[in-house]
Amino acid sequence: MPAYHQIGHDSQNLLFDEGLTRFGGAILSPLNYTPEEVATQLNRLRERETFVTLFDPHLYRPQSERMHLPSWDYYPKDVETADITSEWWAGIIDKLAATALQLNPTAIASPAIVPKTFPDEFYLGLVENGNRLESALQGTAIRATQTVVANLVDLMNPQRAMSIASIMSKSHIEECLLVLIGNTDPRRELADPEELKGAMKLIAALENGGQRVTVATSSSEMILWKAAGATNCATGKFFNLRRFTISRFEEPGGKGGGQLPYWFEESLLAFLRQSDLLRVQARGLISDASTNNPFSKAILDSIPAKESWLGLSWRHFMYWFAETELRLSNGSVSTEDLLTTADETWAAVASSKPKIYMEERYNNGDWVRQWMRALEEYPYFG
Amino acid sequence: MSVYALEHIAVAICEALGYKFGSGIGAGSFKETFSATRADGVRIALKVLKPGCSTERSDREVEAMKRCAHPNVASLLELSEIEIAGTRHSFIVEKFMAGGTLEDRLRTQLISRSELLKIGDSLIGAVGHIAAQDLVHRDFKPANIMFADTEGEAVIGDFGVVRDLKRESLTMTYFPSGPGTPYFAAPEQLTNDKALIDWRTDQFALGTTLAIAHFGVHPYRWDGEDENQAIARVAGRSGPSPTFVQMATHAELPALIKILAPWPVERFRTPAMLLEAWRAQRDGD
Numbered sequence: 147m148p149a150y151h152q153i154g155h156d157s158q159n160l161l162f163d164e165g166l167t168r169f170g171g172a173i174l175s176p177l178n179y180t181p182e183e184v185a186t187q188l189n190r191l192r193e194r195e196t197f198v199t200l201f202d203p204h205l206y207r208p209q210s211e212r213m214h215l216p217s218w219d220y221y222p223k224d225v226e227t228a229d230i231t232s233e234w235w236a237g238i239i240d241k242l243a244a245t246a247l248q249l250n251p252t253a254i255a256s257p258a259i260v261p262k263t264f265p266d267e268f269y270l271g272l273v274e275n276g277n278r279l280e281s282a283l284q285g286t287a288i289r290a291t292q293t294v295v296a297n298l299v300d301l302m303n304p305q306r307a308m309s310i311a312s313i314m315s316k317s318h319i320e321e322c323l324l325v326l327i328g329n330t331d332p333r334r335e336l337a338d339p340e341e342l343k344g345a346m347k348l349i350a351a352l353e354n355g356g357q358r359v360t361v362a363t364s365s366s367e368m369i370l371w372k373a374a375g376a377t378n379c380a381t382g383k384f385f386n387l388r389r390f391t392i393s394r395f396e397e398p399g400g401k402g403g404g405q406l407p408y409w410f411e412e413s414l415l416a417f418l419r420q421s422d423l424l425r426v427q428a429r430g431l432i433s434d435a436s437t438n439n440p441f442s443k444a445i446l447d448s449i450p451a452k453e454s455w456l457g458l459s460w461r462h463f464m465y466w467f468a469e470t471e472l473r474l475s476n477g478s479v480s481t482e483d484l485l486t487t488a489d490e491t492w493a494a495v496a497s498s499k500p501k502i503y504m505e506e507r508y509n510n511g512d513w514v515r516q517w518m519r520a521l522e523e524y525p526y527f528g
Numbered sequence: 529m530s531v532y533a534l535e536h537i538a539v540a541i542c543e544a545l546g547y548k549f550g551s552g553i554g555a556g557s558f559k560e561t562f563s564a565t566r567a568d569g570v571r572i573a574l575k576v577l578k579p580g581c582s583t584e585r586s587d588r589e590v591e592a593m594k595r596c597a598h599p600n601v602a603s604l605l606e607l608s609e610i611e612i613a614g615t616r617h618s619f620i621v622e623k624f625m626a627g628g629t630l631e632d633r634l635r636t637q638l639i640s641r642s643e644l645l646k647i648g649d650s651l652i653g654a655v656g657h658i659a660a661q662d663l664v665h666r667d668f669k670p671a672n673i674m675f676a677d678t679e680g681e682a683v684i685g686d687f688g689v690v691r692d693l694k695r696e697s698l699t700m701t702y703f704p705s706g707p708g709t710p711y712f713a714a715p716e717q718l719t720n721d722k723a724l725i726d727w728r729t730d731q732f733a734l735g736t737t738l739a740i741a742h743f744g745v746h747p748y749r750w751d752g753e754d755e756n757q758a759i760a761r762v763a764g765r766s767g768p769s770p771t772f773v774q775m776a777t778h779a780e781l782p783a784l785i786k787i788l789a790p791w792p793v794e795r796f797r798t799p800a801m802l803l804e805a806w807r808a809q810r811d812g813d
Binding site: 308312314315316351352354355 | 716721722724791792793794797
């Protein structure tokens with residue numbers, strides 16, 4: 147199934163980029179846009195047949211992450227003082243359903259907060275919200291999507307994934323939006339094999355139980371989610387290495403050149419800074435996937451011309467993401483193949499003379515072995 | 529002297545109602561059951577609650593039965609009280625099941641594959657109906673499955689530990705296990721994982737009942753192990769024994785294996801899916 151574009155700050159233009167047509171859907175954000183702006187995006191997207199638009203109400207942290215949220219009717223004005231009860235959610239869901247009818251997206255995700263802890267009662271509440279939203283949308287063409295928020299640390303408990311999946315499968319809704327919360331620093335690969343195994347187990351359990359999973363805010367670890375059976379994975383222009391963390395996720399630096407361009411290299415499953423790219427290229431370690439990426443040439447032409455390639459780097463990664471999701475879905479490549487190649491390429495990097503030192507200390511490929519472990523061991527986890 | 533402590537109460541109730549008293553037919557923690565015949569000749573089961581046992585749980589049993597109306601679910605004919613020697617006694621009148629229980633049948637022989645499919649079909653209908661009322665029976669077992677006559681359809685009775693999902697649970701969260709009969713209970717019932725309890729809990733117990741009725745062995749009981757070890761394996765969510773999986777596979781009963789998965793998410797998600805998969809097994813009959 148196709149990849150979804152997770153719309154973030156100032157990224158609506160990428161929705162319509164001619165080089166990124168592989169994306170089969172978009173997750174729309176009320177954080178970054180007003181109702182009028184989202185309506186405009188939807189009007190343009192409706193011109194594409196079969197393109198899925200999923201509106202995420204984004205009430206994960208309604209007290210701290212507001213941005214454009216207060217301009218939306220469903221945003222609770224009493225968010226500072228309200229007790230978050232079933233009745234409180236019922237009022238929000240009614241307004242959310244009304245918002246959905248005005249916007250008319252393909253689907254809308256049920257509302258959820260990111261709690262301090264993740265007990266069973268939290269998941270029962272998510273199911274209640276999902277079922278209530280589904281009821282509110284009955285008789286319309288808009289599909290409800292069941293939001294599932296899971297803490298990666300929680301998933302390290304081998305039985306927790308099955309327990310969460312058992313509760314979430316009480317939902318009447320057959321499509322899930324999975325939001326994974328963790329402690330991994332923004333811009334670092336998820337690399338704890340126990341967390342990864344738990345997340346993969348959860349995805350596999352939901353999918354095998356008949357609920358199609360879209361994994362939100364994915365980065366290159368998408369290859370693991372696909373191996374676990376995820377129907378769709380979503381990513382955005384900031385590579386979505388910005389993660390939901392327990393504190394909050396960081397938007398990359400705003401204006402003023404705070405962002406650096408990265409090249410995503412499939413042969414290493416790594417993001418490369420400019421000098422890394424040039425050295426890896428010189429050793430002939432660039433993958434066919436990168437060679438065939440239409441944004442690669444433009445980037446390689448920009449470097450000697452000393453032109454900024456930040457915008458191209460976003461597109462370069464997103465092209466790889468959508469293309470690889472498709473390759474994994476149709477079986478033309480496997481996650482195991484990608485990991486084996488990356489493991490071998492990192493070995494070549496380590497043994498080459500002179501050795502290649504990546505600009506960033508932690509960009510050393512250590513996660514590849516952890517991902518291989520996760521892939522091998524997750525079916526036996528729990 | 530009768531083994532039924534409440535027999536004199538049952539006799540008094542019959543006299544008051546104009547019923548002909550029959551005999552004692554069963555006793556549980558909260559009540560004793562007797563057979564009787566109404567003036568119109570219809571045989572009934574008279575359940576007399578033990579004094580002081582007219583608790584919230586027995587109230588819920590009655591409420592649950594009132595909500596259900598399905599040919600494979602025992603029907604409540606009357607609920608009332610009678611005062612005898614200054615003490616009020618609650619009693620329930622249900623249709624009498626002349627065909628006995630599945631437990632009675634299993635004393636002489638196991639059920640055949642075609643009987644298994646027929647009984648399973650009836651009881652899946654019952655499970656689906658109970659689930660549609662937001663109820664979980666929590667005590668599917670051979671002793672609670674009855675037959676109107678020797679050829680009749682299976683009927684599930686005894687809602688004594690029924691769980692109403694729309695109401696607060698009566699089981700304390702800190703209890704190590706929930707109510708029910710451990711030998712037939714699902715893992716989430718044995719471990720009191722209350723958030724996981726739903727109709728799929730009944731699905732598992734029904735599967736255990738049917739597996740024992742057809743194969744004569746608990747599906748989680750490994751060769752050489754005893755009943756307690758089987759219960760421990762269910763609680764530990766180890767999955768059915770290899771011997772059971774082999775037997776069920778050989779008997780072309782894949783749905784029975786799925787029903788008995790340790791986690792609810794691995795079982796059938798809806799009663800309709802379960803019924804479809806169950807009926808698909810007829811091809812192997």
